Amino acid sequence: xxxxxxxNHLTTQFKxxxxxxxxxxxxxxxxxxxxxxxxIVGESGSGKSVTALSVMQLVPNPxxxxxxxxxxxxGRDLLKLSKAEMRAVRxxxxxxxxxxxxxxxxxxxxxxxxxTEAITLHMKLSRKDAEARAVELLRKVQIxxxxxxxxxxxxxxxxxxxxxxxxxxxxSCNPKILIxxxxxxALDVTIQAQILDLIRTLxxxxxxxxxxxxxxxxxxxxxxxxAVVMYAGSIMEMGLKRDLFLNPLHxxxxxxxxxxxxxSTPRGQKLYTIPGIVPDxxxxxxxxxxxxxxxQCMKTCHEQKPPLRRLPDGREVRCFRVEGGEEIG
Numbered sequence: 001x002x003x004x005x006x007x008n009h010l011t012t013q014f015k016x017x018x019x020x021x022x023x024x025x026x027x028x029x030x031x032x033x034x035x036x037x038x039x040i041v042g043e044s045g046s047g048k049s050v051t052a053l054s055v056m057q058l059v060p061n062p063x064x065x066x067x068x069x070x071x072x073x074x075g076r077d078l079l080k081l082s083k084a085e086m087r088a089v090r091x092x093x094x095x096x097x098x099x100x101x102x103x104x105x106x107x108x109x110x111x112x113x114x115x116t117e118a119i120t121l122h123m124k125l126s127r128k129d130a131e132a133r134a135v136e137l138l139r140k141v142q143i144x145x146x147x148x149x150x151x152x153x154x155x156x157x158x159x160x161x162x163x164x165x166x167x168x169x170x171x172s173c174n175p176k177i178l179i180x181x182x183x184x185x186a187l188d189v190t191i192q193a194q195i196l197d198l199i200r201t202l203x204x205x206x207x208x209x210x211x212x213x214x215x216x217x218x219x220x221x222x223x224x225x226x227a228v229v230m231y232a233g234s235i236m237e238m239g240l241k242r243d244l245f246l247n248p249l250h251x252x253x254x255x256x257x258x259x260x261x262x263x264s265t266p267r268g269q270k271l272y273t274i275p276g277i278v279p280d281x282x283x284x285x286x287x288x289x290x291x292x293x294x295x296q297c298m299k300t301c302h303e304q305k306p307p308l309r310r311l312p313d314g315r316e317v318r319c320f321r322v323e324g325g326e327e328i329g
Contacts (some may be wrong), residue, residue: 004209005032005055005094005177009329010069012047012054015062022281024050024064026233027329029308032177037203037210039224039241041217041256045278047233048213052179055211056096057086073177092122095170096179097163100186104166105154111165112150115172122173137168141198160191164198171202178203181213196223217256221245229253232279232289235308239315249317251294288320296321 012025025047032038040048053059054066057078071078073094078086098104106114115134119125125133131150138146141164154162163183170178180199184192200223203210212223220227220241227244229237229252237250248254255274265271276293285291291301300320308318309325316328 003031004034004074005211006070006072007031007051007055008070008072010051010054010071011067012050012059012064013067014064016282020282023067023233024281025054027069028230028233028235029069029329030228030235030238032209032211033225034176034209035203035207036225037200037212037223039212039214039220039227040230041214041220041227042230043215043278045232045281046230048215048230049181050233051230052096052181052211052213055179056090056094058090058096088122091118091175092173093175094177094179095173095175096181097166097170097183099182105162107154109153110150111152111154111157115150115165115169118169119172133172134168137172138165140171140202141165141167143168159187160194163187163191163195167195167198167202171206174206175208177209177211179211179213182215184219185215192219199223217245217260229256232284233281234289234305234318235316236290236319237315237317239313239317243313243315249315249322250290250319251296251321252290255293288318 008029010025010028011023013021013023015021028051040051042048050059055071059066066079073089078089081089112131112134115137116127116130119130119133120127134150135146138149143149143161143164157165184195187195196219199210214220224241226239227241228235229250231252237244237253244253245257248257258272259274261271274293279285279289279292285302287303288301288306291297294301298320306318306320307327308316308329309322310316310328311325
């Protein structure tokens with residue numbers, strides 16, 4: 001496999017008042033291979049969605065800006081492209097689906113109008129050919145009566161159907177990378193399973209890579225090849241899904257896994273929760289950002305931020321308790 005997307009030392013900041021700047025993403029590096037699914041997982045406020053928006057260059061400016069790093073896609077740094085060049089990449093080669101389709105779909109335009117608009121823009125097809133392509137996509141995502149659906153409005157569809165339409169729009173121009181930002185959060189478990197299965201099938205059929213943003217480790221187990229665990233803007237651990245689930249090294253990863261409900265949990269026993277909350281990004285502790293919630297914290301953890309280390313097996317982890325490996329940031 002070759003690296004399709006490489007994010008190197010990405011830092012994205014937000015100016016919240018005259019003298020306060022927060023790092024929503026702090027010196028983060030990762031990559032995505034062709035045809036693989038990389039999951040980015042963490043609690044709300046960990047920097048997952050800002051990472052995705054940074055790749056797409058959709059961070060609102062002001063107050064946000066990408067302050068450093070590079071985003072390499074097929075040998076080109078996306079941060080150095082002009083607005084016109086980035087528009088050609090966005091949607092044409094890298095597409096994104098969002099958590100709540102009702103805020104992404106235009107309520108006053110038909111599904112057909114919204115689908116054909118993207119197809120016409122990026123693929124330069126005639127209106128007739130664009131409509132044929134839209135019908136083909138609707139069938140591919142298993143929406144019944146595809147021709148009739150072109151004339152419907154978003155409010156006339158169920159949540160699951162609207163999310164399928166969003167997937168259609170993202171796939172309309174045969175992208176090489178699909179970024180999915182918690183696309184199943186607002187759906188019930190049955191529809192969620194169907195959407196995950198659909199994304200997996202389309203990934204394999206279209207041979208595209210997927211960056212899947214989620215807070216749900218159950219989803220990671222279901223769909224990902226590798227996973228990045230983020231906390232307070234920093235990468236805490238990264239590696240193969242199998243390694244993270246069987247032998248989590250970072251206390252935060254261990255806490256996330258420990259909080260998953262299990263059928264074997266005795267009736268009446270309280271579920272484990274990580275104590276505390278994600279810290280205010282403008283008031284992070286001096287040392288490790290997780291030290292105020294960590295039950296394995298040492299004195300050093302309060303004094304300095306641990307570096308990210310790459311271990312001999314390829315795993316990356318940011319924790320003083322994990323020794324060895326090469327310091328990479």
